[in-house]
Amino acid sequence: xxxxxxxxxxxxxxxxxxxxxxxxxxxxxxxxxxxxxxxxxxxxxxxxxxxxxxxxxxxxxxxxxxxxxxxxxxxxxxxxxxxxxxxxxxxxxxxxxxxxxxxxxxxxxxxxxxxxxxxxxxxxxxxxxxxxxxxxxxxxxxxxxxxxxxxxxxxxxxxxxxxxxxxxxxxxxxxxxxxxx
Amino acid sequence: xxxxxxxxxxxxxxxxxxxxxxxxxxxxxxxxxxxxxxxxxxxxxxxxxxxxxxxxxxxxxxxxxxxxxxxxxxxxxxxxxxxxxxxxxxxxxxxxxxxxxxxxxxxxxxxxxxxxxxxxxxxxxxxxxxxxxxxxxxxxxxxxxxxxxxxxxxxxxxxxxxxxxxxxxxxxxxxxxxxxxxxxxxxxxxxxxxxxxxxxxxxxxxxxxxxxxxxxxxxxxxxxxxxxxxxxxxxxxxxxxxxxxxxxxxxxxxxxxxxxxxxxxxxxxxxxxxxxxxxxxxxxxxxxxxxxxxxxxxxxxxxxxxxxxxxxxxxxxxxxxxxxxxxxxxxxxxx
Numbered sequence: 001x002x003x004x005x006x007x008x009x010x011x012x013x014x015x016x017x018x019x020x021x022x023x024x025x026x027x028x029x030x031x032x033x034x035x036x037x038x039x040x041x042x043x044x045x046x047x048x049x050x051x052x053x054x055x056x057x058x059x060x061x062x063x064x065x066x067x068x069x070x071x072x073x074x075x076x077x078x079x080x081x082x083x084x085x086x087x088x089x090x091x092x093x094x095x096x097x098x099x100x101x102x103x104x105x106x107x108x109x110x111x112x113x114x115x116x117x118x119x120x121x122x123x124x125x126x127x128x129x130x131x132x133x134x135x136x137x138x139x140x141x142x143x144x145x146x147x148x149x150x151x152x153x154x155x156x157x158x159x160x161x162x163x164x165x166x167x168x169x170x171x172x173x174x175x176x177x178x179x180x181x
Numbered sequence: 182x183x184x185x186x187x188x189x190x191x192x193x194x195x196x197x198x199x200x201x202x203x204x205x206x207x208x209x210x211x212x213x214x215x216x217x218x219x220x221x222x223x224x225x226x227x228x229x230x231x232x233x234x235x236x237x238x239x240x241x242x243x244x245x246x247x248x249x250x251x252x253x254x255x256x257x258x259x260x261x262x263x264x265x266x267x268x269x270x271x272x273x274x275x276x277x278x279x280x281x282x283x284x285x286x287x288x289x290x291x292x293x294x295x296x297x298x299x300x301x302x303x304x305x306x307x308x309x310x311x312x313x314x315x316x317x318x319x320x321x322x323x324x325x326x327x328x329x330x331x332x333x334x335x336x337x338x339x340x341x342x343x344x345x346x347x348x349x350x351x352x353x354x355x356x357x358x359x360x361x362x363x364x365x366x367x368x369x370x371x372x373x374x375x376x377x378x379x380x381x382x383x384x385x386x387x388x389x390x391x392x393x394x395x396x397x398x399x400x401x402x403x404x405x406x407x408x409x410x411x412x413x414x415x416x417x418x419x420x421x422x423x424x425x426x427x428x429x430x431x432x433x434x435x436x437x438x439x440x441x442x443x444x445x446x447x448x449x450x451x452x453x454x455x456x457x458x459x460x461x462x463x464x465x466x467x468x469x470x471x472x473x474x475x476x477x478x479x480x481x482x483x484x485x486x487x488x489x490x491x492x493x494x495x496x497x498x499x500x501x502x503x504x505x506x507x508x509x510x511x512x513x514x515x516x
Binding site: 074078079127128129130132133 | 499
C-alpha cells in the first residue's frame, strides 16, 4: 500500500488501452453488398490462360475475421455443406482441408465457386444465400485448411469429429499458387 | 434527472411488473399458485420476525446501556426474567425455521404430484434468439410445428421437453411456472398445469447474447375446445396464394433466400433452421416478441431485420419495395 499503487493502476490501464488498438470490425448489421456480378470472374481456369485478376476489395473485411468465420461455420452446418464435403474432409464433393483448389483457393475465388456453382454437383447459391453469407462461408472454408489467423478460428468444432480442432490445423500450401494469399 | 428523481421513477415503475402478462404472483398455473402460497407463508413468518427483532433493537436503544459494576453483572445474569425470555426466543426461531422447511417440503411434493400425469407433451428448443416449438403426437402426421408461441389447454398438465441448439437459455413463464435452463447437448424438462385462461408472456431468463431481451414467447392458455380448434388449424397446410401480388410474394419466398431457412407447410419452402412460418400470421408477434403483428411491422422486419434486431441470423437481403410488399402480402395470408 504505497505510492506505487496508482502507478500500477496506470500501467494496467495503459495495457488495457492497447487491447483496443486492433478491434475486430463486425459487419453484420451493415447494408447488404451490392448484388453485382463481377466483371471478371476470379477463376484461374481460363481457356488459353488469361491473367489472374487482382484480389477482390471485399476480401480484407472477411479474411481472418473471427465473427465472420463463426457465422460461416454455422452456415456450413445449417446449409448442409457437410452433406458432400463432409466437415472439410470431402466425400461426394472435394475435400476442403487439403492443398488442392480446383477453382482457386483465394477467398474471392471460393466465394465465386459458392455463388456460381461448379460442374459435377456444386449448386449455385446465388439468390439462396445473400452475398454476405456466401463470403462468410468462403472465410470459413479458408480456415479449414489453416489459411487464417489461429486467434480467429473456433477451438471447438460443433460436430462430432475425429479431426483436431481448427486452432491446431496445419497450414496447407494453396495450389495452384496464384496471386496474393 | 437527479438520483432521487430516478429512484422515485423506478419505484413508480416497479409495481407495473406485478400485474398482467408477466406476473409471478398471479397463480395462473398450479406451480405458480403453490409458489404464491409458499411466498405468503414466508412473507408472514419473516414479517413477524422482522417486527420482533426491530422492536427488540429499538427497546435496547431506548433503554441504553446502564453502567454496570461486577456485582450488578452477577445479579443481571441470574435475573429471573432474562433466562426464560432467551429460551422462548430460541424456541421461536427453531419453530419458525421448522415451519418454513415443512412448508417448502410440501410445496415441492405438490409440484411433483402435478407433473405425475402429463396429458400433453411438447418440445421447446431455444435458439439465438427465438423458440422452436413442437407438439408431439403418437401419430406423426398430427405433430404440430410452430415457433415463438405455445398454446395450452386450461387444466391439462403439459410436459415440456427443453433443448437448446446453441448456448444456455432459460425458459420462464412467470404466470405458470419456471424457470428452467435449456442446455445445449442435454435434455431438461418443465411441467405446466395452467389454471386460468389468458395471454401470458414467457421470457428467456438466462443471458444468451446481445438480443437476449428480444427473446420472448407468447403463451395462450385457452379452453380445451379452443385449443383443439387451434391445434386442428395448425395441422393444415398453408393456404394457397389468392391474388397476383400474393402469388408474386409466394414465388419470391419459395425461390429466393427465404426458403433456404424457413419452412411453410404445403409449399416447396422447406428450410428447417429458422422459425416455421406455416401459420405465421395467426401469431401475436414477430421475431420472438420483438414487434406486434401488424402489416407495417412485418414490412419493416422483412425489409431489414438487422435494423430491428441486430445480429440475429436473418440477413438483410436488400429487397426492392415491391418485393417486400408482395412477400408481406403473402405472409399475411398464412393464418
